[in-house]
Amino acid sequence: MTRLFRAFGTPLSALILLFSGIWIFGLIAAPQLIMIEQSLWRMERPTGAAEISVQIDGLYNQLDVLALDRATVEAETDAAKRAADLAAIDAKEAGLKVDIAALEETESTPVKVYTLANFGQMGTAHLAIFAKTIAASLAVSAIALVVCYPIAYAVAKLETPRTASVIMLGLVIPYAINELLRIFAWQMILNQNGPVNLLLGLFGFDPVPFLESGTGVFVAMVYAYILFMVFPLYNVLETLDSNQVEAARDLGASTWNIHRRVVIPHARPGIAVGCIMTFMLSAGSYAVPYIMTRGTASPWFTQLIYNRFFEATNWNVGAAYALSLLVVCTLFIFGMMRILKVNLKDIAK
Amino acid sequence: MTRTGTGSTFVLRLYMGLFFAYMFLPLGVMVAAGVNDYSPPSITVWQGFTLRWFTEFWTDARMWSGLVNSLIIAVAVMALALPMGLSGALLLSQLGRRSAGIVYTVMVSPLLTPGLIIGISTVILWRNFGTTAGLFTAILAQSAFIASYAMLMFMARLQRQDHTLEEAALDLGATRARAFRRITLPFLKPTIVTAAVIAFLQSFENYNTTIFSIGGNHTLVTEIGARMRFGISPMINAIGILFILVTVICAVLWSLLRQRERRREAAA
Structure with missing residues (x-):
């Protein structure tokens, strides 16, 4: 901290600390912590609510007894005594009603209780959707890696720098075009009366309900996020010294062995970044399932989260769901870093 | 450059052609x-x-109001994320190894967090202060991760800085703040421009974080998303x-x- 003040002087250092503080604590840490906190409590009936309810029942019984008493008193002939007795009953009744109101207030005011029950709310149906979302995201990641590796390698190592830069520009364009538009293109293609079904019809097939079955979500997801694999792979492969590949070939290594022993080990950081990005974007995607299913196919986990917050308005359960997703993504990141032996500095560049 | 025989080059070319067609x-x-x-x-x-x-x-009036909202958010995000990103990079440049590692991890974590989590957690936080979701929460949520991009860009630039000029300025009696304003800031200028453009585009095009943090309001992109679901008009x-x-x-x-x-x- 003293180094900071020595390097920039007091006023500037104060500004730097202010902005960094707003960012780190106000925009990153506080929201995450409050979300975790929100997932750990819920409003419950107060403890002892059952006993209070018995008490209230007892008081209502006394009210009924008083009503009977009142009937007897009203039959009384002596006007003075009748008035006095009635006043006494009124007073008793009023007292009872005050007590009942107070007890009912405590009984119905929920109290904040810390619990893990919000996570338990998931049940088997939602847990299945959670598992499906994760499995599909892993598959998107794997497909992207397999499809993009040859592309990235070919562009980085086999083309002249000039051709490579043209090809990369060609890939930057679809990459930079808004995600929603790329998804929408597939909604049109896979629609009931879209080109794919038209083509299938020419061969005598019945229209396939791609959108309604959830296939469309997966197809569009691969398309939407595959380019997030190409660029990280290309960036690391570009730095691979071609002489290493040449040397391996001269020493008689097969193409398979060159990739396994030379190219892939060098590409580890790129593979990690690509897999993390594609997995995270898929698992956290709201746009793809929202646009590709029209609400007919079974939902994606992100849609469940959205519903907890904005339709069912159970924010505690919503926070628990969101936290579950975050935990899985974090585990995936650590897993990839562990398997590929890369650290955070390699990933975030 | 046919290092691998012509046959496999042809296959690779064909493969790449197919990939481009697919894109x-x-x-x-x-x-x-x-x-x-x-x-x-x-x-x-x-x-x-x-x-x-x-x-x-x-x-279409709703599209236009969405566009106005998008522009308001994007400008505010630029104004917030750039100074935060720059402060973060400057702070990191003066921290010891260990603390720099921790602070760096926190600062890049928004890039590794699903956008919806950033959006919804911001909304949860501000609801506790009685602020409902809207443009304000969308600005804060977007700034949280866009500042990370800015920070990484500034960090890369700062690592290439030659400190002799700064030291010369200090030797000649300039204050720290003055040396920063006259030497470091001009050196960072190209990065400030690039970071500003990137921040604007990232904010304008964002869907995932925004849809979870904007509440009942809308931007151009969230409105487009809502209309796409039913694909009613070629608009x-x-x-x-x-x-x-x-x-x-x-x-x-x-x-x-x-x-x-x-x-x-x-x-x-």
């Missing part, structure tokens, strides 16, 4: 439907060329064509600029 054909479908005189958007029923979907967009395709045009122009400009910069660096 661009769907976009072609969308563009074609945007100028097809038929609604709902379709290319299987061709009714002739039209530009009327563009005029429909022109008169969406017309907007798509405009987006594609802007993207292509920006991408070409960017690559030209980068080429010029490389040539200048090579010459220097």
